[in-house]
Amino acid sequence: MNCYSCHETAVNACKRCARPYCEEHGNTQYCAVCLEPASALPSFNLYRGSLLVMLVGTALAVVLIMRPPGETGGASPVIAGRLSPTATASGGTPQPSVAAATPQATTTAGTPASGTPAAGETPGVAATPAFGTYVVQAGDSVAGIAQALLPPGDDITAFERAIINLNNLQGPDPVLQPGQTLLLPPKNPAR
DSSP states (O other), rough: OOOOOSSSSSOHHHHHHHEEEEOOOOOOSOOOHHGGGGGGGGOOHHHHHHHHHEEEEEHHHHHHHHTTTTTTTTTTOOOOOOOOEEEEEETSSSSEOOTTOOOOOEEEEOOOOTSSTTTTTTTTEEOSSOOEEEEEOTEEEEEHHHHHHHOOOHHHHHHHHHHHHTTTTTSSSOOOTOEEEEEEOOOOOTT
16 A cells, blocks of 8 residues: 555555555654644535524524514414503593403402401402402502412412503502502413
């Protein structure tokens, strides 16, 4: 077998490219071509593949950024706690109204005169198919109400924000008056 470069008798074969070489054109493991600094660079195909992957990733990122949030694939999204202004008060400010499908009459859960609820009942909770109501008791806060009435699997912060938005309360910890009736977001039927 002859050396790839000078055609003398080869003494070894390169472990990287398997070229036979003599003592002048390599060391104990690699040929002179594989020992050149340029051979340590990745191939052109690796660069081309990396650019292709980056291009596909960029296109995917643009699609995800441009897609509207909460896209439901044709079905209309359900947003709890959002009101639509429909009527205007005498001062010209829009008054929020609940959707027309919401029943106007509510029945408050039975609370005896002593102020303690009957077994299995929550004080001040009204039973309605869409929105619930809660009658504020002395010492109540939005955070306490949200903690007590949080549906299983819901996020406490999102539920608290929904109560604040639904009732047009001001500030992160609004002051509540005893006897005030608060609307509660509907429970998610999917859970």
